[in-house]
Amino acid sequence: MKVNKRHSAALSVAALLLALPGCSSDDSGKKLDDWAKGVCDQAQTQVKKIDDANTSxxxxxxxxxxxEVKSADSAAFQSISDAYKSLAQTFDSAGPAPNGKEGATFQQNAVSVFTTLSSQYAALKKQVDGLNTSDQSKFADGLKGVSTSLSQTTANGEKALTTLRQGDAGKALAKQPGCQRVSGSASPSASS
Structure with missing residues (x-):
């Protein structure tokens, strides 16, 4: 049973960090760009993990x-949860973006968003792990519940990630290759 293709198995970090035309008009933008490069160089590994989980x-x-469906979904949701947890740690370790009070707020928001997403995907894994695989009808009903939860997670996540696309820090991240989605990669549909 497939979820409608408009629901991605996981929110792409690239979607989070990007698609913004990032342009800094002053020299202080150099420090922000350097900070963003450091974050995105580390984030690139996690973006790949999320994309790989989507592909699986x-x-x-x-x-x-x-x-088979249960095992694949469970492993993918765990991988996605772990990747978002690592992204929260990446932003935590990076320190505030070097643009004053806005930088500290941006960092706190990023850590919070990624920590929440990690928890939500861990909850999806737990939900999938609890599915009854011995009864096809019960399993199908359970998958519908997972699909509903996934849809809600996706919607909530997109709303939260929108806040990270704002401001100078969001624009600086958008310019970095490590935070950009690879052109032509498709958003898979979930089997849950």
């Missing part, structure tokens, strides 16, 4: 055995 979910045969 999209390759699951929706008519496969319930155990």
């Amino acid at each position: 979910i999209s390759k699951v045969n929706s008519s496969g055995s319930p155990q």
Whole structure:
């Protein structure tokens, strides 16, 4: 059973950090750009983990055995949760963006957003792990519940990530290759 393609298995960090035309008009932008480069160089590994998890979910045969679907979704949600947790740690370690009070606020928001997303994907994993695979009908009903939870997580996450696309720090991150989505990569649909 596939979730509608408009629901990504995970929010892409690249979508978070980007698609903004980042342009800094002053020399103080250099420090901000250097900070953003450091963050995005580290974030790139986590973006790949999320993309890989999305790919693994999209390759699951929706008519496969319930155990196969459950195992694939569980592993993917765990990987996504771990990646978001690492992103929170990356922003925490990076310190405030070097643009005054706004930088500290941006850092706190980023840590909070990624910590929340990590928790939400851990909850999705727990929900998937609890599915009954011995009864096809119960399993299908359970998948509908996971799909609903995933849709809510996606909507809440997009709303939260929108706040990180704002301001000078968001624009600085948007310019960095490590925070940009690879052109042509598709958002997979979830098997849950």
